[in-house]
Amino acid sequence: MYQPLYQQLIEQLGYLSWPLFICAFLGLMIILERLALLLYELPKRDSWLTQLRQQARSATPEQRQQLMTQISQGRSMLAKGTALLLSHGEQSRAMREEIVSLWLVKQKSKLLSGLKILHIIGVITPLLGLLGTVLGLIEMFNQLGLSDGPVTPSQLASGLGLAMNTTAAGLIIAVPAITMAHLFTLWAERRCNKLAHALNLLNLWLDGFDQALSIGTDSAAQLCSKAATCKEASCQSQAAELNKEAELNKTPLTGLSS
Incomplete structure (x- = not known):
């Protein structure tokens, strides 16, 4: 008789089926959400910065207004940070740096959100698999203790199957979770460094340093x-x-x- 896939998995994983399913679902949702954010923050969305570097004009009020109009439709983090910087263009450079610094702290926490949970999932699921191994061995020994005859492979199959299946399921969930958590953390730190660098150059540009935007690009x-x-x-x-x-x-x- 044909059984649905989830019923087969429940039979193979035993009592730990639902904890492993929940960890797998949460890990998958976090990875998909981080991938969507990564695609949303692709460098091609900030092509206006490349054009601005090529112009290398001084930060006149007309130029500021033109840039504000150009990035008003942008939703990337760099566009939002630039809009924040331009909106406080009349402040001193030190004040603008402080405002941008506070904004960057908030954006970094946004880029790293969910990754701690992904790390926890990567740590918990192997332990759940180990627990399933122990429970499978206990079940196998119980079956052997109730048997008066010789030990047959069928008596060992269910207990050993449960032990091996839960261990494999835990590792299958943990390896992608830990790997993606580290990769997303590296990307978030690199993205924050690029944001800080670009906003510092724009801050110098607002002070009238015409060649500020070309620093590091020659x-x-x-x-x-x-x-x-x-x-x-x-x-x-x-x-x-x-x-x-x-x-x-x-x-x-x-x-x-x-």
Whole structure:
């Protein structure tokens, strides 16, 4: 007679079926929710920052208003943080840094939400599997104790099956839960660092530092070119000073000629 899948699992896992089902369901929901957030925070949603870096214009009131209009429809964390920063653009830089710092703490807790529960699930489910192993062995020994005849494989099958199935189920739930919890934690920390870096550059940009948005984005060739340009400009400046000094030395002192 055909039995539904959940009834087969209940028979194979015994008393620990529902605790393992609940852990598996919670872990799956947390992983799916974190994956949705990860896809929602893809870098392509913040393409406006790349365009702003290419413009490299000063933070005039018109530029601020244009940027506010551009990111008003954005729902990514960077867009919201930028909107918060621009809304307090009249404050001092230290005050803006404090506001952004408090906002980043809240966003980090949002990125890490649910991951502690995922860690707990990864720790509990192997213990539930071990408990199922112990219960399966107890059941097997009880059946052997009630039997007066020789031990048959059928007497061992049910107890050993319960012991092995619960252990396997616990590990099957624990390994993805722990792995995904660590991966999501690494992603959350990296995302928070990128948010802090971008908002600090925008904060400098609001203070009138035009090249702030290009910090950390220049290639090696661009850096060498800028260094050569600066060196050339320095050499030209020194040469101009020497020429000026030489001209002063050649000029006759009219006051002493008479």
